[in-house]
Amino acid sequence: MMTRSMAECTKSMIEGWENHIAKEKSKQIEIEVNNHFEELTADIISHTAFGSSYIKGKEVFSTQKELQNLTFASILNVQIPGFQYLPTKNNRKMWSLEKKFKSTAMQIIHERMASSNGEYGNDLLGLMLETCMTVGKENNKNRLSMDEIIDECKTFFFAGHETTSHLLTWTMFLLSTNQDWQEKLRVEVLRECGTEIPNADMLTKLKLVNMVLLEVLRLYSPVTYLFRKASQDMKLGSINLLKGTTIGIPIPILHRDKEMWGPDAENFNPLRFENGLSKAAKHPNALLSFSMGPRVCIGQNFAMLEAKTVIAMIIQRFSFSISPNYVHKPIDFLTLQPMHGLQIILKPLES
């Protein structure tokens, strides 16, 4: 059901591209794909998190996005203690967005509860409501409160939307600049899926697509830093860390380390993942894009399934190359993204 939702959202984006191309005499278009992917991944997460309530769900998420942008802009300001409580123009805007976010989310939850007969649906919201209503009913111990459900929705959107859209963008970038790999993937996708909309079984057979996505995560990991705080005094290699010290783990540096990945660490070479993720480098956990251990990304399978669906559907229908208007300037703006977007030239395969 999840793959179907992902494919349907992708189909609607692709139809938009096809309509656009049909209007052009040259039968090709230049598009900036990063924005398209941000919309697409928001659409997909709204459908899978909120199911039938996805239109209101999108409203919730676009409010959150506005809030996120304002918060990020204010992080760059000098932080004065207590300033966040003053009724400045920015703070008032943030409070009003927060209120709108909460009231729309509550509306969705109440509507869902009112229309249910003890069944809340098999989307993320339905599963959380189910847990909220049944688990720990007797002692209230493990029940999720409404505020916690709303917070979970926020986390899922924040953690799962931009990260995946940037994985898609960088994949399009690397396939545009490595046409041989674009063609290899097309052969694989057409062999396993033909021109049909891919289903879950077909997607598991796309080994080369999987290898390419892992190599994209290595070279352009959407999350660039992991932060950890020492819970006790400890030794890390030869360094003594005091309890409470925060350390930042720079993923891009570790992912291009020649000692770990070999002399071609700087190059795009998906074949390094030919024998599986754990054999690609000297250490089995060298790829840190989804983190590891107790805080590992819980959405990694979702993200990989989504990325495979989208890339397979694009590659089935179009060939693409980098536009001369593209300027390569990756920037870390919470997640790693092309500063001026990614402009590509898109052509339907028949031509």
Ligand code: HEM
């Ligand atoms: C390419 C896409 C994605 C990347 C690169 C990514 C990366 C990460 C990383 C690095 C962390 C751990 C942060 C840390 O250890 O400090 C994380 C956590 C998390 N991710 Fe993802 N993520 C992606 C997609 C998703 C998706 C699609 C979802 C949800 C549908 C999701 C949900 C979460 C959640 C809820 C956490 C917090 C887990 C916890 O702290 O227990 N992520 N992600």
